[in-house]
Amino acid sequence: MTIAAHIKTIQSGSSWIRKMFEEGAHLKALYGSHNVYDFSLGNPNLKPPEKFSAALKNAVLASEERYHGYMPNVGYPDVRRAVAGYLAIEQQAEVTENDVIMTCGAAGALNVILKAILDPGDEVITPSPYFVEYTYYTDNHGGALKTVSTTSDFDLDIDAISAAMTEKTKAVLINSPNNPTGRVYARARMDQLGALLKEKGKELERTIYLISDEPYRKIIYDDVSVPSIFNSYQESIIASSYSKDISIPGERIGFLAVNPDASFRHELLGGMALANRILGFVNAPALMQRVVASLQGSSVDISEYARKRDLLCDGLKACGYDFIKPGGAFYLFPKTPVPDDVAFVQTLQEELILVVPGSGFGGPGHFRIAFCVDDETIVNAMPGFKRALKKYK
8 A cells, every 4th residue: 555544544535525626627628617507615706805916016026135034933923913913803802923823724723723732532522514624633633523413503502512521622623604504603602612611621620722713704794793712711722814705715824823811821822833833834924924914804895795695595595495594604504305415416416516415514414505606606506406406396
């Protein structure tokens, strides 16, 4: 065998998202890209804000000495200062540059966090449906991901989380707004979760961390707001990126931030600074750090995603689909008309519609639609969505 047996096993069950994306490339080659309706990948289709282009040009044209040289592993001090200034307002906490580490996207941030806190055999609890890469990120560092159910409307089930906690629990990992459901956890529920973790930490005599994965934080609709986890729980850490809110996923730029009131703040930050280096990230890309420093609080026009959400929801409702309208992110997670979500996704594929089965997110009986696509894709896919559903009713 040329590769590790463990990696071979992971390959065999690799992400449904990528599988459907690759199938999309095949179908587009056969039928033409305009005849295939690809909702498989959460790849933002809005252009970055104009401020991004201006900041990028300024960064490229700068000619300071050693402008492209080595930097502190945690990132440029002035960049971390800019991020911390914005977070202090957003999180309603006294965040400073020393609480922030710049990372290679939210994925890099999560791996740095987990590398720093997990011992072999430690468990990380996450509510399901969930982003499947969490399984592999946890496994990367000797831990095990334990999933728990959510309520019928995809809210946190505090009792389920409590029942899953053991002496091996090291962290609870949440994602709000959620991929794939678009659910945003309200302040009251976050306070309940914080109270539970505090109680369980005392009972189990160990520090249990709350990790919040927040790359969709600014993509929210209607009157929804995303509460501060720092205000709900002391032992909390944020992982985030600029990939979704300013449409630069390919640039791999993000950060992690530790609650300034965390009991072992200095030890945590030191461990994460080391993890950022020894995992091979070393530091976040220099050019993108300089660019995002001046873009704090910026985002694409979120009303465009809101309009696409409504266009999709109105169309699918007219077809007869059952779903919960998302409060954030750019995903819809409808129910399938039969328990076998993979079979229904294959039926949609026959209509040249590409979506991802809910089983790929630990949510069988559903499928995920990424609506960060052109309006024409949504509108032109509707007849196929209708025909597919009629085959089961």
